Amino acid sequence: MNDTLLSVSNLQAAYGHARVLFGVSFDVRPGEVVTLLGRNGMGRSTTVKCLFGMLPATAGSIAIAGRAMQGAPSHCIARQGLALVPEGRQIFAQLTVQENLLATARQAADAQQPWTLERVYGLFPRLKERRENLGWQLSGGEQQMLAIGRALMTNPKLLVLDEATEGLAPVIREEIWRTLRALKAAGLAQIVIDKNVRNLLTLADRHYVIDKGRTVWHGDSATLQQHPDVVHQYLGV
Numbered sequence: 001m002n003d004t005l006l007s008v009s010n011l012q013a014a015y016g017h018a019r020v021l022f023g024v025s026f027d028v029r030p031g032e033v034v035t036l037l038g039r040n041g042m043g044r045s046t047t048v049k050c051l052f053g054m055l056p057a058t059a060g061s062i063a064i065a066g067r068a069m070q071g072a073p074s075h076c077i078a079r080q081g082l083a084l085v086p087e088g089r090q091i092f093a094q095l096t097v098q099e100n101l102l103a104t105a106r107q108a109a110d111a112q113q114p115w116t117l118e119r120v121y122g123l124f125p126r127l128k129e130r131r132e133n134l135g136w137q138l139s140g141g142e143q144q145m146l147a148i149g150r151a152l153m154t155n156p157k158l159l160v161l162d163e164a165t166e167g168l169a170p171v172i173r174e175e176i177w178r179t180l181r182a183l184k185a186a187g188l189a190q191i192v193i194d195k196n197v198r199n200l201l202t203l204a205d206r207h208y209v210i211d212k213g214r215t216v217w218h219g220d221s222a223t224l225q226q227h228p229d230v231v232h233q234y235l236g237v
């Protein structure tokens with residue numbers, strides 16, 4: 001029995017001739033919350049694109065529950081239990097909230113507490129009120145809730161959130177952080193990419209720092225807290 005949900009090893013990738021990832025390695029265990037930290041442009045979103053089959057890796061390996069998945073298309077990654085809340089949200093602007101939620105819905109035979117429309121509406125009552133509205137009619141915060149809800153409707157084992165609090169009002173950000181804590185309490189593993197280190201330290205179990213396309217540091221929240229030098233050197237805060 002392999003108790004690693006996701007294992008990424010020495011991942012390398014490029015946009016055309018421009019190499020961007022030179023060796024990214026990390027792993028996630030079931031129920032664990034892990035962060036990818038780093039300054040702007042260091043390769044976190046590129047790592048996510050490789051993970052979801054949106055950009056081919058030029059080298060390295062990606063395994064989900066021990067099964068090699070590098071090179072697999074996005075729908076196969078989803079079937080293995082990974083769901084993405086992408087940078088910039090990317091909801092369907094011309095579909096209603098409810099249609100957005102149903103568009104990617106997927107049953108998971110092994111889900112103990114499956115995600116349904118009602119469960120997502122319980123998590124985000126605001127989405128229930130707005131269920132007949134079109135994507136483009138939503139506020140930024142509502143769009144973000146919808147992007148999270150849509151990902152949950154695939155009944156994932158691992159939720160990957162790329163800058164989910166970016167550009168939101170403080171009160172909405174707090175709601176997103178509360179939601180991520182609730183999802184963790186419900187046992188959902190997460191990879192969280194965000195600028196707010198303080199919130200990440202309380203939410204996450206472990207952290208990986210990516211600098212210029214390489215993982216350069218990893219450790220748990222207590223260890224990161226004891227190393228303000230790491231935060232200063234690699235995150236500039």
Ligand SMILES: Nc1ncnc2c1ncn2[C@@H]1O[C@H](COP(=O)(O)OP(=O)(O)OP(=O)(O)O)[C@@H](O)[C@H]1O
Nearest residue numbers: 015018020038039040041042043044045046047087
């Ligand atoms: N589609 C693309 N074509 C060419 N270069 C790209 C493309 N997307 C990203 N890059 C470059 O790849 C590098 C890594 O970008 P990436 O989006 O992975 O960074 P990041 O860590 O997510 O940071 P942030 O989201 O804060 O910008 C950057 O130098 C960026 O300019």
Ligand SMILES: [Mg+2]
Nearest residue numbers: 044045046087
């Ligand atoms: Mg990014």
